Amino acid sequence: MTTTDVEITADLVRDLLREQHPDLAHLPVRLGARGWDNQLWRLGDDLAVRLPWATELADALLRKEHTWLPPLAPQLPLPVPVPQRLGEPGALFGRPWIVTTWVPGEPADRAPVTRPGSADLLAAFLSALHRPAPDGAPTGRGEGRRGGPLAEHTAGFEHGLAEVVERGLVAEPEPVRAVWQDAVAAPAWDGPAVWLHADLHPANVLTADGALSGVIDFGDLCAGDPAYDLAGAWRLLPDGAVDRFHDAYRGPDGGPADRATRRRARGWAAATALGGLIVGNAGDEGRPGGKSTWGPPARATLERLVATAG
Template identity: 70%
Template sequence: MTTTERDITGDVVRDLLREQHPDLADRPLQLAALGWDNQLWRLGDDLAVRLPWATRSADALLRKEHAWVPLLAPHLPLPVPVPQRLGEPSERFPRPWLVTTWVPGEPADRAPATRPAEAAVTLAGFLTALHRPAPEGAPTGRDRGGPLAATAERFSQGLVSATELGLIRDPDAVRAVWEDAAAAPEWAGPRLWLHGDQPTWGPPAHAALHRLTTAPHP
């Protein structure tokens, strides 16, 4: 984790809009969320501004999202934030940033699924639509994708931690599902799009595909 060299405030966001996208600068603006890579500022009723702040890798991820999400979004069964404008580094803020669409909804940790079976089917349908063959030139992920067996130690640590926090009621059942998946044959098909992050699912989906990647297996 790092932090951006300059504090991000509403005044900074407003100045960036005035400099590069003045037609959007007078819209209502308010902080919406602080993520692992980016800050999210709501811009009026239907847009948002996403600015990198806590990791160096966020810059490349935003550019990747700007290039590829508009091509993928029409094929997905749920709405996702789609980049509309790209902000370039400037003296005011030395990193790239995005203006995206705003998808109404509540994060899953605030509005948990009340119909889990239906939610699971909806999520599976979304991932099935996303896991389509990637075109030439599609970006390759950094540490996303690859055989599940290679993540056995990390999985075990996470399962123990989640169980100790009371988040997993039946860790043996979770481990059985993971072991079954890890034993699956190696993927021999084409390179597929993946969402290599932990999205927050709500009704409807509220996560951006900001870690788009391709890998030789689903």
């Protein structure tokens, strides 16, 4: 894990704009948020500057967003941060960076979704996104790959489950393992590879007054099995709203997700919740380190999954 060797400040952001996008340099600059891979700086009222400050992988993710998200964004029924400008590495800052539109709202790991009607909003968003991706679309990253065959992630799932049990974060591992095993046993996705957000955890979804209001951070945008994104219903929505979500969702064939896809989605939800528990209890709010706000929604996800049938 690497971090940039340049301190990111408002003055640096302003200097970068003067150098590469001088027509924007007069706008006020202020810190918006420090995320997992990037820092976000507000630029005036309507824009933001995203600069990588951690893993080297963040550079490629920013370039991917800049390339692929603008043509997708107009099709999506929720606000998303649309890339407007690309900043190239230079003497002031040796990594790429982007200027995007600003999406208002509070991250759902801090202000959870509470309104059941958000199930319809999430379903509409994913129905619009989950269209067949073109040749050359990026594939998912990670062990195996996000949106790829679920069974390729079994070793990672078992490692995560063992870690949360060792830390005392999950007392009964077998119900969680049963969710995963049922998901792996489900038939694999045999439809077209569709566009995925591929990182729909609560810190990447925004809320306003308890309602879903925006989706951010498309760095993991890729093509694959829609079940990976459908797991977000378990991670984001309030208790009892998942069935409403599935009633409203329409996949690439125009119909609802079949039972096998729902089963795989439960498995992805369990695996990603384990990661959220680990990060949420790492004990360090810095980067790299822990984010305590990730723990409660991850725990709630596991509780929902083990309390309901597949």
